[in-house]
Amino acid sequence: MASVQDFIPQPYTGTAESGSFTWSAPSNIALVKYWGKKASQIPANPSISLTLNNCKTVTTLVFEKKEDNGAFSFDLLFEGQPKESFRPKTEKFFERIREYLPFLSQYHFSIDTSNTFPHSSGIASSASGMAALAVNLMSLERQLNPDMTQEHFDQKASFLARLGSGSACRSVKGNVVIWGEHAETPGSTNLYGVEYTPVADMFTTYQDTILLVDKGEKQVSSTLGHDLMHGHPFAERRFAQAHENLTAIKQALATGDVETFIKITESEALTLHAMMMTSNPYFILMKPNTLQIINKIWEFRAETGVPVCFTLDAGANVHVLYPEANKAEVLQFIANDLAVFCQNGQYIEDQVGSGAAVVA
Structure with a gap:
């Protein structure tokens, strides 16, 4: 090292x-x-x-x-x-x-x-x-x-x-x-x-469709958000939780355990925003349409058994994560049921990549 x-x-x-x-x-x-x-x-x-x-x-x-x-x-x-x-x-x-x-x-x-x-x-x-x-x-x-x-x-x-x-x-x-x-x-x-x-092969080709709920500038910068963890009432427990979740998700990624991957990924996304909502000053970066999308994803997963889940960054947009094998049906679901919650119906199709590269 x-x-x-x-x-x-x-x-x-x-x-x-x-x-x-x-x-x-x-x-x-x-x-x-x-x-x-x-x-x-x-x-x-x-x-x-x-x-x-x-x-x-x-x-x-x-x-x-x-x-x-x-x-x-x-x-x-x-x-x-x-x-x-x-x-x-x-x-x-x-x-x-x-x-x-x-x-x-x-x-x-x-x-x-x-x-x-x-x-x-x-x-x-x-x-x-x-x-x-x-x-x-x-x-x-x-x-x-x-x-x-x-x-x-x-x-x-x-x-x-x-x-x-x-x-x-x-x-x-x-x-x-x-x-x-x-x-x-x-x-x-x-x-x-x-x-x-x-990492199990399925995760090296995992798909990420990014739903553009809000394209505006964030109300609170990430730098300020990070600073608000100093003295946060739940900070120490949160930091310990991250270590625990990292141990568990590593195992899931190595073995192809999609159920554990989904559980930790979604919990981490919601925990991130919970930290924002319980800081001082507090703030909310999710939008009503963010919550609509999350509920739609939960309903779709329960009804179809398709292993699709979400994560969030420090903003309102939703990253929809799913195996490449389910790409056609998930993209159809996004087009039919989720695009309506995106700003101007916009979303970006992406997938797992390998990092920086020289451009010829």
């Missing part, structure tokens, strides 16, 4: 005057949720997520050596157009990772980003965006350090992504990723995400 010190590089032996890289990195959806964090983007409890395949960010990093080594120098574009609103977050990210990538102030960067999912669709892009930027920067470091191993590349990319957005560390590698120290998971760490294996 790597430590923080392992990510502070020795003097570089390679050179790179100019060039470019393009990577894609997907979003992910947590099954066991992390809610609450400590300093330096350290999670208060471990989490486990499914890596998505279609909802991803594609980022091109163009770099050129500059004369001075002072301030950071970068241009930001979104879909080819200047996007100055991204500057404060990028500047903050660079400050956080300067110690681990000392070359940052030696280059001028042009960072051009686009998402494969619709803008303002309610899909969090911070995880995919920061993961995509992190693997691009690691590609440059690998040019400066030609002896870098693939394992180090993956671990450090996840480590850096975490410093930009906590859940981004789960978007670098693997179908299923664990982030956070967990006594029953050897190699687990708070510093970066680790791929969980073995």
Whole structure:
């Protein structure tokens, strides 16, 4: 297991005057949720997520050596157009990772980003965006350090992504990723995400249809929500519950136990929102249509026996999870009974993917 010190590089032996890289990195959806964090983007409890395949960010990093080594120098574009609103977050990210990538102030960067999912669709892009930027920067470091191993590349990319957005560390590698120290998971760490294996074949092709209930900006930021776990009356029990649920869902994923998978996944989704509703100040991110969808899913599962379930992120949208073998009937159910509860009838079809990838 790597430590923080392992990510502070020795003097570089390679050179790179100019060039470019393009990577894609997907979003992910947590099954066991992390809610609450400590300093330096350290999670208060471990989490486990499914890596998505279609909802991803594609980022091109163009770099050129500059004369001075002072301030950071970068241009930001979104879909080819200047996007100055991204500057404060990028500047903050660079400050956080300067110690681990000392070359940052030696280059001028042009960072051009686009998402494969619709803008303002309610899909969090911070995880995919920061993961995509992190693997691009690691590609440059690998040019400066030609002896870098693939394992180090993956671990450090996840480590850096975490410093930009906590859940981004789960978007670098693997179908299923664990982030956070967990006594029953050897190699687990708070510093970066680790791929969980073995996973039953059915879960490597699991489907996730994302129902867009509300495409507006969240009323409460995730950062504020995490902060409200400090002093939360149910925090300690919640953190313990996450450890217990992670142990159980790991076993379910390994053995193909769909019944346990459904039970824990739905309970975790509702627990996340229960923590929001019982914090001080309290808030509700679910919408009436979110509840309508949940009840419809429960009714459909009871009537048909089809193993479809839901999870929620910190918002109103619903992720409908189900085996690939049931894809046709579940999509028919969504079109007939659930799309009416989506904003403009919109939803996104996705499935489990494998993480960040170089774009040719």
